[in-house]
Amino acid sequence: MSMQFINLTENIGSEVIGVNLAEPISKDDMNKIEQQFNNRAVLLFRNQDISEEQHIQFSRYFGELEIHVLKQYLLPENPEILRISNIQENKKNIGISDAGQYWHTDLSYTKTPSRCSILKAKVIPERDGDTTYGDTCFINTASAYEALDADMKQRIKSLKAVHSYTDRYEKMRLAANSQRQPLTEDQLKKVPEVIHPVVRTHPITGRKSIYVNEGFTTSIVDMDPEEGKKLLQDLYAHCTSDVFKYRHKWRVGDIMMWDNCSTQHLAISDYGPDKLRFMHRTTVMGSEVF
Ligand SMILES: [Fe+2]
Structure with missing residues (x-):
């Protein structure tokens, strides 16, 4: 069967049919996958049974791999893979x-x-074998940018925003039942605050996108804090409209990849500690934001 792409929604995502990631993929097919990925920002591959090494190898096609700052959650033998799990x-x-x-x-x-x-996806929470939990939602922030009115585009054109890992980490650490420990001096040094443009240009497609997110953006540079907060909230509300969204219901064996330049995602936490979830993630390095 030759490879096919089926769109998941109008504005974001394609499912890739007819590819087994455990087998070698021709250069031609790989180029098509990459092109589709750049255009659709999210790709889904169903029913994949791949080893950790094959996961890493496929990921490396898109660039060098990150090693996450929370070392205790990396696979000891393959630290390019980060474990996401409540097990x-x-x-x-x-x-x-x-x-x-x-x-x-x-x-x-x-x-x-x-x-x-x-x-x-290795283990997905389910009840009675038919309902699954822990969906992930994705939004296309390039489509969201394009849908802004001219005034808003003009207003945010040259703005910059602060992004912080520690701010978010502390919020999560102080939440009920958190197992998060305070970050060590060494970890803190690796994640200083950074500043990025509010409107980002995709390094491959040239498409512009909204590059502020509820998770890590803390303020707008050189703007009154209340005004900045209001602007951020307006942008978040716009980005998360249903028209830019795809909600993924996971099955074991799914592989999802998403473009971190032109999308945002949200993991839905609708299952308790008695329902197990286990994912393996690789993270491909990117380039400076412009
Ligand atoms: Fe994430």
């Missing part, structure tokens, strides 16, 4: 259990944020 061993989580339960783009709090992330 516990010896009363300790084996992965990040509360990852991404707010709208964000991965690593926007770094100077050179990630190009894309590639998530593999």
Whole structure:
């Protein structure tokens, strides 16, 4: 069967049909996958049974891989893979259990944020075998930018915003039932605040997108804090309209990849500690924001 793409919604995402990521992919097909990814920002591959090494190898096609700052959640033998899970061993989580339960783009709090992330579903919470929990929502922030009115585009054109990992980490750490420990001096040094333009240009497609997110953006540079907060909230409300959104219902064996330049995502936390969830994530390095 030859490879096909089926759009998930009008503005975001395609499912890739007819590809087995456990087998070698021709250069031609890989180019088509990459082109589709750049155009649609989210790709879904169903029913994939790949090893950790194959996950890493596929991810490397898109660039070098990040090693996450929370080292305790990396696979010891393959540290390019970050565990996202509420499974516990010896009363300790084996992965990040509360990852991404707010709208964000991965690593926007770094100077050179990630190009894309590639998530593999290993265990999905379910009840009675038919209802699954822990969906992930994605929005296309390039489509959201294009839909802004001319006045708003003009207003945000030259603005910059502050992104912070520690601010978000502290909020999560102080939440009920959190297992997060205070960040060490060494970890803190690796995640200083950074400043990025509010409107970002995609380094490959040239499309502009809204690059502020509820998860990591803390303020607008050189703007009254209340006014900045209001502007950020208006932009978040606009970006998260249903028209720019795709909500993914996971199945074991799904692989989702998303573009961290032109999307945001949100992990829905609608399952308790008795329902297990386990994902493997690779994170591809990106370039400076402009
Ligand atoms: Fe994320």
